Amino acid sequence: MEHERVHYVQVDLLDRSTDYGDLLEGCPWAIMAAASTGGAGAAQSSPQRQMTDNLVMDALMLEGLYSAGVKRIIYLSSATVYQAFDGYIKEEQLDFNEDPHFSYLGVGWAKRSAEKFCRFWHEKYGIEIIIARCANIYGPYARFDPQKSNFIPALIRKAVSKMEPFEVWGSPDVARDVIYAEDFAEAVILLLSQEDIKFDIFNLGYGDIVTVGEVVDAALLAADHKPNAVKYSENSPQTIGFRALDCNKIKSTVNWKPRHSITRGIKKTTLWWEQNMETWTR
Numbered sequence: 001m002e003h004e005r006v007h008y009v010q011v012d013l014l015d016r017s018t019d020y021g022d023l024l025e026g027c028p029w030a031i032m033a034a035a036s037t038g039g040a041g042a043a044q045s046s047p048q049r050q051m052t053d054n055l056v057m058d059a060l061m062l063e064g065l066y067s068a069g070v071k072r073i074i075y076l077s078s079a080t081v082y083q084a085f086d087g088y089i090k091e092e093q094l095d096f097n098e099d100p101h102f103s104y105l106g107v108g109w110a111k112r113s114a115e116k117f118c119r120f121w122h123e124k125y126g127i128e129i130i131i132a133r134c135a136n137i138y139g140p141y142a143r144f145d146p147q148k149s150n151f152i153p154a155l156i157r158k159a160v161s162k163m164e165p166f167e168v169w170g171s172p173d174v175a176r177d178v179i180y181a182e183d184f185a186e187a188v189i190l191l192l193s194q195e196d197i198k199f200d201i202f203n204l205g206y207g208d209i210v211t212v213g214e215v216v217d218a219a220l221l222a223a224d225h226k227p228n229a230v231k232y233s234e235n236s237p238q239t240i241g242f243r244a245l246d247c248n249k250i251k252s253t254v255n256w257k258p259r260h261s262i263t264r265g266i267k268k269t270t271l272w273w274e275q276n277m278e279t280w281t282r
Contacts, residue, residue, distance in 0.1 A: 009023060011023060013034050013057045013060065013061060014053065014056055014057055014060070015060075016060055018060070018064060020064030020065060020067055020068040021067060021068050021069075023064075023068065024064075024065070024068040024069075024070060025068070027068070027070060028069075028070065028071050028072065029070065029071070029072045029073070029074075029192060030065050030070045030072070030073050030074070031073075031074045031076070031188060031192065032058070032061055032062075032065075032073060032074065032075045032076060033076050034057060034061070035054055035057070035076070035078075036049055036050050036053035036054050036057070037050065037143075037148075037150075048106060050106060050107040050110070051106030051107055051109070051110045052110075054107060054110040054111065054114070055110040055113060055114065058075075058110075058113075058114035058117060059114070059117055062114075062117050062118065062121050065127070066121055066125055066127060070127070071127065071128060072127070072128040072129075072192070072195075073118070073127060073128070073129045073130070074129075074130050074132060074188055074191055074192050075114070075115070075118050075129055075130070075131050075132070076132050076134055076188075077111050077114065077115055077131050077132060077133045077134065077201075078107070078108075078111045078133060078134055079133050079134060079135055079136075079177070079203070079205070079243060079245055080100055080101075080104035080107050080108040080111060081094060081100060081108050081111045081112045081115065081133060082094055082100065082101075082108075082133075082243070083095050083098035083099065083100060083101070084098075084101050084240070085243075086242075087244065088207075088244045088245060088246040089203075089243075089244065089245060089246060090203070090246045090249070091133065091201045091202065091203055091246075091249060094112075096112065100112070101240040101243075103240050104240070115131055115201070118131055118199075119199070122198070122199045128197075128198045128199065129199055130191050130192075130194075130197055130199070130200055130201075130202070131200070131201040131202070132187075132188065132191065132201075132202050132203075132204040132250075133201065133202065133203050133204060133245070134179075134184070134204050134205065135176070135177035135178060135179050135203075135204065135205025135206065135245055136150060136151075136152070136176050136177065136178040136179070136205075137178075137179055137180075137181055137184050138150065138152040138153060138178055138179075138180065138181065138265065138266075138269060139180050139181030139182060139184075139265065139268070139269050139272075140181065140268070140269055140272035140273075140276075141181070141272075141280075141282070142181070142269070142282075143282050144156075144157050144273065144277070144280060144282065145281075145282060151169070151170075151176075151212065151215070152178060152215060152219075152266065152269070153269070153273075154169075155168065155215055155216060155219040156219050156222070156223070156266065156269055156270050156273055157273065157277075158219075159219040159220050159222070159223035159225045159270070160223045160225075160270060160273055160274055160277065162223075162225050162227075163225075163227065164227050164228060164229075165227055165228060165229035165230065165231045166216070166220070166225070166227035166229065166230045166231065167231050167233055168212065168216055168230065168231065168232045168233065169233055170212055170232065170233075170234060171212065171232060171234055171241070172211060172212050172213030172216065172232055173211055173212070173213065173241070174211060174212040174241050174242070175209040175210070175211050175212075175241070175242045175243070175244065176209060176210060176211075176212075176243060177205035177206050177207070177208065177209055177210075177243065177244055177245045177247075178205070178206060178210055178215075178262065178265075179204070179205050179206045179258055180258065180260035180264075180265035180268075180269075182259075182260065183206075183258035183259055183260050183265075184204065186256065187204055187250060187254065187256050187258075188204075190254035190255075190256050191250070191254060194253070194254060197253075202247075202249055202250040202253070203245040203246060203247045203249065203250065204245075204247065204250055205245040205247050206247070206258050207245065207246070207247035207248070207251065207257075207258070208244075209242075209243075209244045210262045214262060215262065215266070216230060218262050218263050218266040218267075219266055219270065221263070221267075222263075222266050222267045222269075222270035222271075223270055223274075
């Protein structure tokens with residue numbers, strides 16, 4: 001979906017020959033949001049793609065941004081960098097001596113590596129870089145493709161289509177931190193504007209957990225779907241059972257807090273999907 005204030009350029013971010021000088025002429029800031037992502041199915045069927053593509057893309061982009069003279073970067077990392085942890089994990093509690101959860105072993109190490117790349121470009125060349133370790137982001141314009149969508153768009157799609165019985169991949173007790181896209185974008189803009197921060201790392205999420213069962217209830221309510229049965233298929237592709245982010249650092253640093261509860265966020269996303277599902281192909 002194009003916007004009148006945005007200039008769109010199509011490039012291959014995996015191609016080392018990409019000319020970032022021409023691409024980013026006059027741009028002092030950059031937000032690195034490009035990534036190879038996917039839901040639980042993609043994480044199990046082709047985990048090497050998320051690992052390799054992200055590692056190569058991030059390395060080439062950082063080098064390209066430096067060559068183009070970009071002075072300040074927001075790098076969107078991922079909560080997949082964290083090891084299994086009971087409770088709400090803080091930024092400084094990432095333990096590089098422990099692997100990421102096995103479900104995210106490839107992409108988790110790729111993102112850990114990219115965070116080290118960010119430190120290199122800051123310490124060696126002075127680029128200001130803020131790393132945001134992102135929770136699950138959902139909202140309008142998300143991937144709703146059944147083969148690629150994350151769990152919230154997948155559940156909304158099923159609810160709007162009135163699936164019967166209503167099938168859910170995984171257990172209702174799986175817990176996640178999820179954040180609505182508008183809240184997420186507001187936090188990124190605030191981080192970008194904090195010019196006194198030259199290098200730092202922040203968890204960026206809602207700061208509280210929601211269970212898959214609660215998301216299912218919100219999706220069914222928003223779509224006004226009352227299935228005769230809800231079937232949780234725990235033999236389907238799944239990932240980590242619990243992950244909670246301590247987001248107090250970003251909330252206090254930039255005086256920000258999310259404004260969308262899971263019920264409100266899913267209601268707005270469902271409305272958008274109902275209005276765009278005939279034309280949205282992503």
